[in-house]
Each structure stands twice: as C-alpha cells, then as structure tokens.
Amino acid sequence: MKLFHQLVIAIIGIFCLSTAMAAHQGGHRAKAKYRARTVEMRQMTIEQIVSRNPRLYILARGLRRTGLAEELNESGPFTIFAPTNSAFKKLPKGVLSRLMRNRRQLKAVLEYHVVEGRLPTRALRNGEWLKTLQGRREYITKRGHRVYVNN
Secondary structure (H helix, E strand, C coil): CHHHHHHHHHHHHHHHHHHHHHHHHHCCCCCCCCCCCCCCCCCCCHHHHHHCCHHHHHHHHHHHHHCHHHHHHHCCCEEECCCCHHHHHCCCCCHHHHHHHCHHHHHHHHHCCEEECCCCHHHCCCCCEEEECCCCEEEEEEECCEEEECC
C-alpha cells in the first residue's frame, strides 16, 4: 500500500513538473493544467456531462474504465475539477497509456480531482483547501471564473 501511495505521488509530481517545464519552455503559464469544471449533478450523469465536452474525452474514458463514473452517480453530489485533454497530454511519454492499463492507479489519480459536494465556481474562494476523494487536501487558486488545483 505504501508503494502504491508513493507511485501515485510520483505520478502527480511528474505531471506537475512536466506542466511547469512546458510552461517555462513556452514562455507562458500552463493554464490548461487543471482547468476546473464544476459539475453540478442535476439531470445528467457525470459521464454524460463529461462526454459532451470534446476537451474532456480522456477524462471520460478514464471515468468509464475505472468504474468511477458509476460510483459517483450512486451517491453524491460531487464536483470534478476536470483535467482537460491537453493536461493529460502533457504527461511524460507512456505515462497516460500505463495509467489507462492500471485501473487502480488511474482511479487514484482521478479521485484526486473529485471533492464531495456541489461547489459552483462562485462558491469557491481563492486560497481555500478542499479534501479530495483520494483523501488529500488540495489548494484552490481562483482567477476570475477559472479554478485551478495546486497551481
């Protein structure tokens, strides 16, 4: 179990490092790191909401692959800080394909982006800490209507 947690932390660290490197190399901040999308479960399921957005097809595939979409629909409400396709593509080569093959690790990474409760953007405060389904507390940065996790 300890090895699993270390691996998840390493994957998240690699992801953050690669995003920072890409931002530095491009001369701009990597705003696509964690473009937050507040998902309010009213009449549509999380999978339906995510699947309708072409910028979130990798997330949709991961939610289906892990069974997390069904789990989130059974209870809730939840808010997903949805990483975009461009954020997933900034992972080092081969990491995304390895994650997609390892459902347990993929689920842990996706749970890092989910918090309990219905949290519309207007309700979030800059500098707020939120506990994710993964069990970690994450820092919220709010710039206008965009919300970033640990950015």
